[in-house]
Amino acid sequence: MPGDVAEIARLIEEPGVSVTCERGCESGLGRIIERARQGDAAAFDDVMIHYQRRVVNTARRMLGNQEDARDAAQEVFLRLFKYLKSYKQGQDFDGWLYRIVINVCRDLARKRPPTAISSCEAERGFRKLDDIAATGDIEDQAIQSQHRSIVAEALATLSTKEREALVLRDLEGFSTEEVAKLLGSSQTTVRSQVCSARRKIKLFKDRLTKQRRG
Amino acid sequence: MDCKYVENKVWLYVEGDLKANKLQALARHIASCGGCARLVQDARDSQEWLRSCEPEHIDDALLDSVREGVRLKIADLERSRFQFVRVFAELNWKPLIIACPVIVLVLLVALHFSLLPKPNPQHQILVVESNRSMPGMVPVETHNQPEDVAAPHRARARHQRHAIKRNQAQPLRLKDERDLVAADQSYKAPLRIEIQTQDPNVRIIWFASPGDGSAPFGPDK
Numbered sequence: 001m002p003g004d005v006a007e008i009a010r011l012i013e014e015p016g017v018s019v020t021c022e023r024g025c026e027s028g029l030g031r032i033i034e035r036a037r038q039g040d041a042a043a044f045d046d047v048m049i050h051y052q053r054r055v056v057n058t059a060r061r062m063l064g065n066q067e068d069a070r071d072a073a074q075e076v077f078l079r080l081f082k083y084l085k086s087y088k089q090g091q092d093f094d095g096w097l098y099r100i101v102i103n104v105c106r107d108l109a110r111k112r113p114p115t116a117i118s119s120c121e122a123e124r125g126f127r128k129l130d131d132i133a134a135t136g137d138i139e140d141q142a143i144q145s146q147h148r149s150i151v152a153e154a155l156a157t158l159s160t161k162e163r164e165a166l167v168l169r170d171l172e173g174f175s176t177e178e179v180a181k182l183l184g185s186s187q188t189t190v191r192s193q194v195c196s197a198r199r200k201i202k203l204f205k206d207r208l209t210k211q212r213r214g
Numbered sequence: 215m216d217c218k219y220v221e222n223k224v225w226l227y228v229e230g231d232l233k234a235n236k237l238q239a240l241a242r243h244i245a246s247c248g249g250c251a252r253l254v255q256d257a258r259d260s261q262e263w264l265r266s267c268e269p270e271h272i273d274d275a276l277l278d279s280v281r282e283g284v285r286l287k288i289a290d291l292e293r294s295r296f297q298f299v300r301v302f303a304e305l306n307w308k309p310l311i312i313a314c315p316v317i318v319l320v321l322l323v324a325l326h327f328s329l330l331p332k333p334n335p336q337h338q339i340l341v342v343e344s345n346r347s348m349p350g351m352v353p354v355e356t357h358n359q360p361e362d363v364a365a366p367h368r369a370r371a372r373h374q375r376h377a378i379k380r381n382q383a384q385p386l387r388l389k390d391e392r393d394l395v396a397a398d399q400s401y402k403a404p405l406r407i408e409i410q411t412q413d414p415n416v417r418i419i420w421f422a423s424p425g426d427g428s429a430p431f432g433p434d435k
Binding site: 045048049052053056057060066070073074077078081082144145147148151154169170171176191194195198199201202205 | 225226229231256257260261263264265266267268269270272276277279280281283284285287288291
């Protein structure tokens with residue numbers, strides 16, 4: 001058990017490690033998931049620890065704010081606990097979990113309309129961050145924070161379907177085929193949604209850049 | 215291939231979302247067209263800009279609060295499950311086990327009575343087909359016809375014999391109110407059947423026990 005936890009900790013520390021059984025399965029995680037499926041509370045905790053950042057980040061990109069993302073993450077893990085018994089070993093766990101994430105985000109978005117930041121607010125945030133930005137790490141952090149703020153604002157301009165497709169395809173790194181499976185639509189539809197979303201993101205970025213220059 | 219087509223497909227081209235033959239065709243066009251090459255470069259920059267956004271560092275406290283929230287909700291879930299099990303276990307089953315067959319029996323009886331056909335409150339009128347009920351009888355509406363009155367005795371006797379045969383073979387049948395005689399079964403009184411013969415002075419009256427129309431008491435002149 002402590003060995004497994006250490007392995008999870010190692011996996012979390014490793015950037016860009018995918019845990020999907022289909023994409024290079026880590027047998028350790030597979031064992032932990034299986035134990036969680038059989039009702040081991042500690043193993044379920046480990047699964048939560050392993051996936052929490054990705055779930056919160058994805059939910060944040062989908063919903064646009066941290067509060068909703070936290071609520072969504074809680075609901076995702078609660079549903080995971082409820083339905084883990086129906087998960088079949090060998091199934092793509094990442095895909096299965098992401099389907100839960102998407103469903104939870106859709107439900108939350110239906111209950112609470114997204115609180116999009118207006119472009120003026122984004123611009124104000126820009127200037128404020130420009131003022132705060134000093135040197136070294138703080139400056140990098142400020143630039144990154146500003147970048148995140150603009151991307152969040154750009155994502156908020158998309159329709160729900162476009163946002164889902166873009167987040168999964170371009171930010172979460174799923175293939176078009178996987179996105180189509182996750183969203184329950186055809187690859188053609190996903191391509192069309194992603195294409196339209198990319199175009200809108202570029203337009204938003206160009207508009208904001210012009211505003212800054214002006 | 216023209217520039218308009220490239221403009222439509224550029225967002226799929228930059229991420230390799232096109233089929234191999236289309237990708238090659240687009241690549242050939244882009245290599246030979248400066249405008250489309252700029253378009254592709256802009257699209258690539260935009261995608262790079264989008265991807266360069268690092269995921270926000272999530273505070274450990276927030277992650278702890280997520281896990282804590284999930285644990286609490288799971289504990290609530292388990293508690294409610296156990297509560298149900300406890301209530302189930304604490305139930306006094308003995309009276310329920312005894313009561314169940316009784317309830318089922320009562321329900322069956324109620325169902326039986328509800329399915330029984332209800333008696334018609336209106337008085338039933340029984341109509342007897344007179345020419346088949348007894349030998350030598352004719353319907354009321356024909357007794358005044360001259361040809362019937364003048365019928366020869368032999369023919370009448372034959373008719374009587376046939377009528378007797380028919381009467382033995384077939385029970386009394388109800389057909390028409392005109393020939394008839396009414397009986398009121400709802401009062402459980404004896405069934406009274408009156409038949410007018412050809413002779414206007416002779417009328418046959420039968421009494422039968424209620425509900426037993428096939429066994430009249432016999433002719434009573």
